[in-house]
Amino acid sequence: MxxxxxxxxxxxxxxxxxxxxxxxxxxxxxxxxxxxxxxxxxxxxxxxxxxxxxxxxxxxxxxxxxxxxxxxxxxxxxxxxxxxxxxxxxxxxxxxxxxxxxxxxxxxxxxxxxxxxxxxxxxxxxxxxxxxxxxxxxxxxxxxxxxxxxxxxxxxxxxxxxxxxxxxxxxxxxxxxxxxxxxxxxxxxxxxxxxxxxxxxxxxxxxxxxxxxxxxxxxxxxxxxxxxxxxxxxxxxxxxxxGTEYQASVEERINMALRLTRDVVSLKGELCGIREARGRAAHFIRGIRGSAVVREKLNRAVSLSEFSEILSTLKEQQEL
Ligand SMILES: Cc1cc2nc3c(=O)[nH]c(=O)nc-3n(C[C@H](O)[C@H](O)[C@H](O)COP(=O)(O)O)c2cc1C
CATH class of the missing domain: 3.20.20.70 (Aldolase class I)
Structure with a gap:
């Protein structure tokens, strides 16, 4: 349905x-x-x-x-x-x-x-x-x-x-x-x-x-x-x-966290965008192995490149 x-x-x-x-x-x-x-x-x-x-x-x-x-x-x-x-x-x-x-x-x-x-x-x-x-x-x-x-x-x-x-x-x-x-x-x-x-x-x-x-x-x-x-x-x-349940993969979720961050930064600027993106990216990675540590790192990140690196590392960790 x-x-x-x-x-x-x-x-x-x-x-x-x-x-x-x-x-x-x-x-x-x-x-x-x-x-x-x-x-x-x-x-x-x-x-x-x-x-x-x-x-x-x-x-x-x-x-x-x-x-x-x-x-x-x-x-x-x-x-x-x-x-x-x-x-x-x-x-x-x-x-x-x-x-x-x-x-x-x-x-x-x-x-x-x-x-x-x-x-x-x-x-x-x-x-x-x-x-x-x-x-x-x-x-x-x-x-x-x-x-x-x-x-x-x-x-x-x-x-x-x-x-x-x-x-x-x-x-x-x-x-x-x-x-x-x-x-x-x-x-x-x-x-x-x-x-x-x-x-x-x-x-x-x-x-x-x-x-x-x-x-x-x-x-x-x-x-x-x-x-x-x-x-x-x-x-x-x-x-x-x-009309049927779709379960996003861990990779899709991490990629989406990064995509949203990029789009928010591009609309609102890096300073404001990164501050906002911290909590928002956390929603996407909740429950993923290693996400608690990553959340803390994201809370300290101040640039898009840092954000991107932290999320890429999380993705690599999943592949191990
Ligand atoms: C962080 C947050 C912000 C919200 N802001 C609005 C808002 O601007 N306007 C509104 O009508 N409802 C707002 N709501 C209520 C939601 O639209 C919704 O009615 C509520 O979260 C219940 O739905 P849910 O159980 O699917 O979250 C907000 C809810 C949350 C959690």
Whole structure:
């Protein structure tokens, strides 16, 4: 069974180089790192970098966070209009799921699930813009704020009534952050609550093709979004596209760590790129013989050539 797959948005990870890799491996769509609507309004240069899409990517949605309807609408228009031809976002995705304290204390991310009237005003304002440019509006939500206020299905109904054309739902509350496991019952309730023409993408703890099949069978969702598991295993999208589990070899994993590092350095410069690549390369080599020592070496490496040498040595060690 072939499965519609999406790369879940992850701040610090779902940048252009990683999205290109997932695209080559067969992901159906990707979502950018979250982008601050307020920062777009202030014309922050670093934020503008987050909004760039490559022609080599699968359809990519740009994700906005914020709670001010006017700011969110302005930012959505900027993202749509400033994108070059061939590099337009496939949709504007609104973040209503982020649990991070700094975000929710401002009333953004999953805090919007506690204030459905604010969320509705945001969606209506953004939809007015996206409709004008014929760009779909998507929203990503959680189960609710906490165990006493699980409202994903009513919330999703409201989103659908306001023009949302795709909903991604992570089956945990804000209170749960990332533990315990995601609840497929919540995803099923969202699928049942909104009209069939609106795809519902299930999210939470999909680590393999078998997990994805299980989620679809248990919830009736139209596709799955993969976050953390993709960080060291973007081949998970190949498994979904081909309908059979694909296990990358140790060599492929080490090569991919190096390729991602090179691409990040080429986009962000050596200083910033290497600093970022340390943690990201570690995801690819986890569990490989000798990887703990290599991780420490990578943490001290400051140049691409050092990085490359350390990873090449790891590869040679496997061949012994
Ligand atoms: C490091 C990290 C960054 C994340 N950043 C975002 C984000 O920018 N926007 C968002 O909607 N969700 C974000 N998430 C949540 C993921 O999109 C996803 O919902 C969550 O990780 C559950 O899926 P998983 O079990 O497949 O990882 C982030 C998660 C992680 C681990």
């Amino acid at each position: 072939k499965i519609y797959s999406s790369l879940a948005p992850m701040a610090g990870f779902t940048d252009m180089p990683f999205r290109v890799i997932c695209s080559e491996l067969g992901v159906s769509h990707t979502v950018s790192e979250m982008i601050s609507a307020a920062a777009i309004c202030y014309k922050d240069k670093k934020t503008a970098e987050l909004c760039r899409i490559s022609e080599r990517e699968a359809p990519c949605a740009l994700q906005l966070f914020g709670h001010d309807p006017a700011q969110m609408a302005y930012a959505a228009e900027e993202l749509i209009c400033k994108a070059e031809e061939g590099k337009k976002p496939v949709a504007i995705d609104i973040n209503m799921g982020c649990p991070v304290k700094k975000i929710v204390t401002s009333g953004d991310g999953s805090a919007l699930m506690k204030t459905p009237e604010v969320a509705e005003a945001v969606v209506r304002a953004v939809y007015k813009v996206t409709e004008r440019y014929n760009v779909p509006l998507w929203v990503k939500i959680r189960a609710g704020w906490n165990s006493g206020s699980i409202n994903a299905s009513e919330f999703a109904k409201m989103l659908a009534d306001c023009g949302t054309s795709l909903i991604t739902v992570h089956g945990r509350t804000r209170e749960q952050m990332y533990m315990p496991s995601s609840d497929n019952g919540v995803i099923r309730s969202v699928r049942e609550a909104v009209p069939e023409k609106i795809p519902v993408i299930g999210n939470g703890d999909v680590c393999s093709y078998a997990d994805a099949v299980r989620m679809i069978n248990e919830t009736g969702c139209d596709g799955v979004a993969v976050g953390r598991a993709a960080l060291g295993d973007p081949w998970i999208f190949r498994s979904m596209a081909e």
